[in-house]
Amino acid sequence: xxxxxxVDMRYGREIQALQAVTCKVARGELVFLTxxxxxxxxxxxxxxCGLERPSAGExxxxxxxxxxxxxxxxxxxxxxxxxVLQESLLLPDLTVEENTGLPLRVAGLPSRLIHQRVGVALxxxxxxxxARRLPATLSAGEAQRVAIARALVNQPLLLLADExxxxxxxxxxxxxxxxxxxxxGDGATLLVATHDPLLCRDPRARVMTLAGGRLRTELRPxxx
Numbered sequence: 001x002x003x004x005x006x007v008d009m010r011y012g013r014e015i016q017a018l019q020a021v022t023c024k025v026a027r028g029e030l031v032f033l034t035x036x037x038x039x040x041x042x043x044x045x046x047x048x049c050g051l052e053r054p055s056a057g058e059x060x061x062x063x064x065x066x067x068x069x070x071x072x073x074x075x076x077x078x079x080x081x082x083x084v085l086q087e088s089l090l091l092p093d094l095t096v097e098e099n100t101g102l103p104l105r106v107a108g109l110p111s112r113l114i115h116q117r118v119g120v121a122l123x124x125x126x127x128x129x130x131a132r133r134l135p136a137t138l139s140a141g142e143a144q145r146v147a148i149a150r151a152l153v154n155q156p157l158l159l160l161a162d163e164x165x166x167x168x169x170x171x172x173x174x175x176x177x178x179x180x181x182x183x184x185g186d187g188a189t190l191l192v193a194t195h196d197p198l199l200c201r202d203p204r205a206r207v208m209t210l211a212g213g214r215l216r217t218e219l220r221p222x223x224x
Contacts, residue, residue: 001027001158001189002048007057009043009213017043019213021057025191027157030181032200033193035210041193042086044210045162048191049083050074061158079106082151084161089147090135096122096146097131103154121149124179140167148176161192165199173199181205 002025009018018040025031033041046052047059050066059066061081066074090099097118104114122128125145135143144167151159161180165173177199180190194200200207209217 001025001029001061002191003058003060004044004048005058005060007044007047007054007059009040009047009052010055017213018047018054018210021210021213021215023208023215025189027189028187030190030202030205031192032205032207033191033210034195034197034200034207036195039210040213041195041210042162045085045160045191045193049078049081049160079103079154080156080158082154082156082159082161084148084151084159084164086162086166090138090143090150092135094134095131096127096133096135096138099135100146100150100153103150107154117153118149121153122146124152125149125176141169141172144168145176148180156188158189159191161190163194164192165194165196177202 002023004021004023007018007021008016010016021044033044035041043052047054047066048061050069053067062077064077066077069077091102094102100121101114101118104117119128119131122131125148127142127145127149130138130142130146135146138146144164148161148164151161159180164180165176168176173196180192181202181204208215
């Protein structure tokens with residue numbers, strides 16, 4: 001599903017965000033990407049979804065080398081993924097229901113099916129009552145849950161999540177991670193970046209650790 005080969009990422013001459021990162025994530029695997037703030041977790045996820053290009057090395061997702069794709073091809077590839085970024089990126093003039101259904105409308109699904117899938121996704125995330133609200137009226141935690149519902153609504157085979165529980169209290173964070181990790185049992189591939197080792201204790205998971213832009217360790221959760 002994912003193959004990263006000796007990837008470097010530099011910003012100008014001074015900042016090297018990633019250095020010689022190599023890893024693989026198999027189809028249906030659950031992987032947590034850990035490390036302190038500034039370790040390079042967000043940079044790696046942005047490379048995996050084609051929002052940035054590496055300075056060196058190769059990133060392959062869905063058997064496609066992202067460096068060989070144009071922008072329109074990378075946009076089409078992202079539509080096959082579920083993306084949860086640190087910023088919710090909800091469109092301010094659309095309701096919660098409309099924001100959540102955007103991936104399905106882009107895919108050309110009929111309105112009745114969109115309404116059905118959006119309703120199910122919002123209820124699973126506990127925000128069904130907010131369907132008619134605008135993003136400006138939501139709390140940070142509510143906006144995060146809506147963003148996650150949007151990422152899941154198209155039933156992606158690959159989910160990339162960057163600190164998806166960052167705006168949630170500990171109890172909500174654990175419930176959300178249970179929901180996300182259940183997807184791995186349904187055959188989806190999950191790569192979740194988090195700085196919280198307590199979220200990584202799932203016996204099905206593998207844990208990769210970034211430190212100073214280098215991939216240091218690959219562990220099972222019981223070793224975290």
